Amino acid sequence: MPQYYGGFNGDLLRAVFCIENQCVKELYASSQMPLILKEQHSEFDKFILDGTIPDDLIGEWNKYFQSSFVLPSWTINRIELLEVEPGTVLRRMARNFMEYQHQPPSVYSNTDADYVEFIQLIQEIELLIERLDAICRVISPIGRNLKSFGPQISEVHILSCVNIESQMKRILSENGYNKDSYSTSDFVKLLVPMKLANYAVKFQRYHWIDAKKPFEAWDPEAPTKSLPWFDRYNSAKHDKGNVNYQPRLDDVFSSISALLAVTAAQFGATNTARFTSRMRDSVHFEGFPVWEQSQLYIPPDHVGKKDWGYTRFFGGLAEGQA
Known part of the structure; x- marks a missing residue:
């Protein structure tokens, strides 16, 4: 090769x-x-x-x-x-381009289907944030209140995590990693190529809450336990009656942050946080990846090509142009 x-x-x-x-x-x-x-x-x-x-x-x-x-x-x-063949981009993986290496990660050009999915994802995130705000009008998100739990908290948290799993399955599949069923042992393989640990999300309305870095502690050796917010989601699916493993209010902040990070890591940080005024007023990214030069996307005209192509991170070139 x-x-x-x-x-x-x-x-x-x-x-x-x-x-x-x-x-x-x-x-x-x-x-x-x-x-x-x-x-x-x-x-x-x-x-x-x-x-x-x-x-x-x-x-x-x-x-x-x-x-x-x-x-x-x-x-x-x-x-x-x-790391990436010049003139190609990785499917659903936002990175810097060689000419703009000091700016937030971006993407070349999404297909119409990608764009529709992106809009739907943004709308879902907005609805999750609205539901979080509704909860916080009843339970002030400060101090030990962040450990509060209940049906509404669990529902919003589970919806966020289900969406995260769905997005990660798509990313893995479109990059040549296919299985009948996926788990966190598979999802954690995206940690390095997407630099998920570097994303930090700040909830501006709740400025006293530190910026969330939902994937910062993700450990391939303990892919579920190393993410407490995801571990509680996983436990809640199988043991709803055990109050010790119910999702907490603070977990909802983490899971929405994680969904934002996964969205930005696919479609670009700037696109994600600034797409609507509602998003701009609610959240912003305090941290995002900085890529090594060897990991940047190199334009096709640098290697005698006219158009961008796609590369699969886990297995060769993908069909079609970007």
């Missing part, structure tokens, strides 16, 4: 190398390169056929540019293995 490497000069991507069997099969200059360099394609062809292995790429690349009329700033000082 080919592997892709990015050649960087500081924060700037200067080159993309496709390596297979320790040989350079393809080489691309960044689209930020001056147009005149694109006219020197014969020189790039010679370099492609050079058979250079990764350890030698920096020297070979720099030798070409230092010996030509190009400014030395187009040289590279490091090479990193790229």
Whole structure:
């Protein structure tokens, strides 16, 4: 299988190398390169056929540019293995783009079906927040009141968690991870590729409550127990009569935060929190992932392509264009 490497000069991507069997099969200059360099394609062809292995790429690349009329700033000082094939995006996984690497995670372009699902998800979250607000008009969410439990609290919490499970199943399936049934042992596999632990949600109306980081303590070795709010949801499904395992008011804040995080991790943090005035007035993201350069989405024109494609995180290229 080919592997892709990015050649960087500081924060700037200067080159993309496709390596297979320790040989350079393809080489691309960044689209930020001056147009005149694109006219020197014969020189790039010679370099492609050079058979250079990764350890030698920096020297070979720099030798070409230092010996030509190009400014030395187009040289590279490091090479990193790229996690995602250039010109492709992962299905339902928002990340930064190379040109906007210091902004919140985003997505390229959702299909009409994705957009409809996103709108429905936002509407469901708004309804859950409305129901949480209704509960908080009766039970002030402060101090030990946050440990309160009851039918309304359980219902809102369960609805949030069911939605989280549904979304995670879709993400796994569309990224090549398919099973007849899923559990938290499967869901936790999304923790790293989506950086779920980095999302922090603040409920602005209840400013005294610390920002929620619902996935911060998620442990692959204990995928259910390490999330107390989810553990109580799981227990409530099977033992509704046991008051020791009933969802608490504080759990509702956590589960809605988790649903917001999963939504943002699919459709973009900016899209999720600012889509409607109701959402903007209720919540905002105090934290979101910062991606390494080797994990960013690289535009197709950096590698000679016209359109974006899809990649499955757990298994190869997906059909169709993004």
